[in-house]
Amino acid sequence: MENNQIKELGNKLADLRKNKGMTQTELAEEMFITHQAISQWENGLTIPDLGSLLRLCEIFNITLNDLFYEKKEEAKEEVFQMPNDNVVRIVAILNSKILKKREIRNGDKVCIVFEEPIPGSVDSHFSVMCKDVGGSVNAGSYVECGDVKEGVNCGSYIECGAITGNVACGSYIECGDISGDVTCGSYIECGNVGRDVNASSYVECDNIGGNVTTMGNVDCNTIMGNVQANKVNM
Numbered sequence: 001m002e003n004n005q006i007k008e009l010g011n012k013l014a015d016l017r018k019n020k021g022m023t024q025t026e027l028a029e030e031m032f033i034t035h036q037a038i039s040q041w042e043n044g045l046t047i048p049d050l051g052s053l054l055r056l057c058e059i060f061n062i063t064l065n066d067l068f069y070e071k072k073e074e075a076k077e078e079v080f081q082m083p084n085d086n087v088v089r090i091v092a093i094l095n096s097k098i099l100k101k102r103e104i105r106n107g108d109k110v111c112i113v114f115e116e117p118i119p120g121s122v123d124s125h126f127s128v129m130c131k132d133v134g135g136s137v138n139a140g141s142y143v144e145c146g147d148v149k150e151g152v153n154c155g156s157y158i159e160c161g162a163i164t165g166n167v168a169c170g171s172y173i174e175c176g177d178i179s180g181d182v183t184c185g186s187y188i189e190c191g192n193v194g195r196d197v198n199a200s201s202y203v204e205c206d207n208i209g210g211n212v213t214t215m216g217n218v219d220c221n222t223i224m225g226n227v228q229a230n231k232v233n234m
Helices: 001-021 024-031 037-040 050-060 064-068
Strands: 087-090 111-113 121-124 127-129 137-139 152-154 167-169 182-184 197-199 212-214 217-219 230-233
Touching: 001 037, 001 050, 024 037, 024 050, 121 127, 121 212, 121 217, 127 137, 137 182
Parallel strands: 087 121, 111 127, 121 137, 137 152, 152 167, 167 182, 182 197, 197 212, 217 230
Antiparallel strands: none
């Protein structure tokens, strides 16, 4: 190896050690050698033998290629910086471009399934099936889940537990209680609704805390606001 290559290797070993939060003494103990040997490697005075190189790769969880060759930088357009806001985002990417919903063909045939509860929110271009959600749900197609701590917005139907927030969907809603406003493209069957309800088809709920607007019938226990419907059964 040429002197500049030895120096580069030493610098890389020093960076790997520091990034792992290790001192030269701690690394030496892992290697079963003296810390002076580590110092000589990092200062480009000597180079590790093959056995030592393999042990270093094991400690730093890298390959020999990682040690001796620079990784190619990813193209900037392929790196997507997202905020650290505890949101699960599911998108479709073509080459380096995030596709918009209207550009995703047969998006309703793709369903993302979460086996465990989600502590934050979900933002998906596709359908979502999950257990409880600690935030909101935004899906391109249908949503089937447990309780949702915030609102739900989707392009198709919703089948879930209680929803704390507003709800909007392109098709029907079958769920527990909803604390906010409800807007849907078909019917609503749910528990209590805290605010206004707007549905293209019929509405079947327990109690509604706001107004109701629908082209179909309304079957509820009590409605606190005004009602515009084909027929009201209370």
